[in-house]
Amino acid sequence: MGRKWRNGRRAGWLLRVDRQRQRRSSARRVLRARGTDHLCGNSYKAIMRPILSVADPALLDRIIDEARCILATTGMEIRGAAMHRLLLEAGLPAAADGRILFPDDVVDRALKSAPASFTLFDRDGNPHAEIGGDHVHFTPGSSGLKVQDHRTGHTRQATTADFVEYVRVCDGLEHVRYLATAFSTGDDIEANVSDAWRLLLCLTNSKRPVVSGAFTEHGVPRMAEMMQLFRRDRADLIARPMSIFTITATGNFRYSEDSCQNLIDCVKAGIPVEIVPVTLMGLTAPVTLVGAAVFHAVDTLAGVVMSQLVRPGAPVLYGGAPAEFHMRETTSPMLGVQALYLDVINAQIGKRLGLPVQAYMGLSDAKELDAQAGAETFGSALLAALAGVNSVSGPGMLDFVLVFSLPKLVFDNEVCGQALRLVRPLQIVDDLPTGHLVEAQLADMHLITAAHTLTHWEQHLYLPGAVYDRKNREAWQRMGGGKTLWQRAVDEVEQRLTAYTPIDVDPRAVAEMERLIRSGMSSDAPLPAIPGPRHESPGGSEGRRQRRFRR
Secondary structure (H helix, E strand, O other): OHHHHHHHHHHHHHHHHHHHHHHHHHHHHHHHHHOOHHHOOOOOOEOOOOOOOOOOHHHHHHHHHHHHHHHHHOOEEEOOHHHHHHHHHOOOOEOOOOOEOOOHHHHHHHHHHOOOEEEEEOOOOOEEEEEEOOOOEEEOOOOEOEEEOOOOOOEEEOOHHHHHHHHHHHOOOOOOOOEEOOEOOOOOOOHHHHHHHHHHHHHHHOOOOEEEOOOOOOOHHHHHHHHHOOOOOHHHHHHOOOEEEEEOOOOOOEEOHHHHHHHHHHHHHOOOEEEOOOOEEOOOEOOOHHHHHHHHHHHHHHHHHHHHHHOOOOOEEEOOOOEEOOOOOOOOOOOOHHHHHHHHHHHHHHHHOOOOEEEEOOOOOOOOOOHHHHHHHHHHHHHHHHHOOOEEEOOOEEOOOOEEEHHHHHHHHHHHHHHHHHOOOOEOOOOOOOHHHHHHHHHHOOOOOOHHHHHHHHHHOOOOOOOOOOOOHHHHHHHHOOOOHHHHHHHHHHHHHHHOOOOOOOHHHHHHHHHHHHHOOOOOOOOOOOOOOOOOOOOOOOOOOOOOOOO
16 A cells, blocks of 8 residues: 555656646747757756855956056056166156056056966976866965974974975875975075975976975076976977966065066066965055955056066966954964955956966964864865965965964865865756656665766765764774874875875986086085985885985
8 A cells, every 4th residue: 555655656746747847848948039048958067166256347347447547656666677677668657756657558468468377287298287267276385484293293493304295295185286385494405595495306206386486586597497407498398387486576566676586587487477465454455355455456467567578478377465464463364354355356356357366275374283274274265266266375384374284284185175176067967857866766765876876976975085074973983093183184194105106307307406406505515315205215216316314
């Protein structure tokens, strides 16, 4: 009796579904006549990508117009002599106080020539990441001065060994798309070549592209020569860039000597640049969002114009690292909610200008991998993904981008994976119409073994790794002994270090990079020791020169 009742109920339900389909077919005929039938049915596979928009186009245009007005009437203080001379030779006027003015027509030409997107290539010259559109890529944050030692939990000055471990862990992270020269290596190498040394460590331990930059006024040419060793010539490096370099706007409508010269050298060498003003709301920029966005746009647009005057068509990102100036603590939190709001506005402005965009998000101002760190990292990574920020700098960073943490990096990898999953376009995947799914559910009272589930579950259910806790309490206590997040993250770091596979590097290229670094040193001190992969014999693998680990 029960089976007959269920079969009759099922037949009635299918009949109602059939009638609904007939009514929708009639509606589709009307939509088709209007040219809008793509909104219904299986023919429209990708419905839309989740997006976040916080300002309408009219307001964005007012912000941009105000910034352009400031550039044309107040201008920028350009402290780099070569850049100052280049701008004057290009016909830009100078104010009575020496500030360079940026007329509207100059800005228009620059925005017209700057590409809307570009491709980053790996060390071997293979396409790796498209920077532009709604593509979102996460990369570790930069400018760290210390590391949080995952073996002791203590924060200390970093060493070359720390940096090598970082590169080897990051090389295998699934959701952190490319590297960054994330933190300095302390005093184990001279400061004037430390940027090139970190680039060498990246190039010899990973094939991924890298976000980097020069710490000195004349550091870029050396680093460009190092990268050119992996290309046929300079033209090939321009055609297939393997790095993005950061150019920091100084604030107060000023570009320093270092920033000016680095911008010139990067653009001439074919290295894409991200213009990154550190907009401090309430200190060097208005405390309100719209005013801060205007000040930010002035600094960034000036960098875009200068890059295009050096070489029209040079790839440039509309970037930024805004922060609030905390009136009570006298700190500059980058994860304050107003700073994050400004990040999203800046992304919209950059896209409105037709440029790829960058932001410092997916990081934390917390001092430990704790609840605050998780909340700030996930919240800001999700905002960045929803806003379509193309290059998101931040994973691994703590303490106002001063401290880098490998446990946090592997935790952030899972955070980035979830954020990226959320912004995948909504799709119809054999699930409209749903008649076959209803039949399978009613037949077995579950869909676990249904063909649809077995076909699609791996692609459509995001299952995080061991760093994230998804076990019930009994399994959590049994399998991991009730391990904390920190303990799970440390275990993940150690497992990834053990699993790292060395890459082949031409010894001649290594020798030439070392020569370039030594040529910039003031002493003949030896270069720091580089630890070999832990699962390798002390002699290393064929074709790869290894130094003995030196403490």
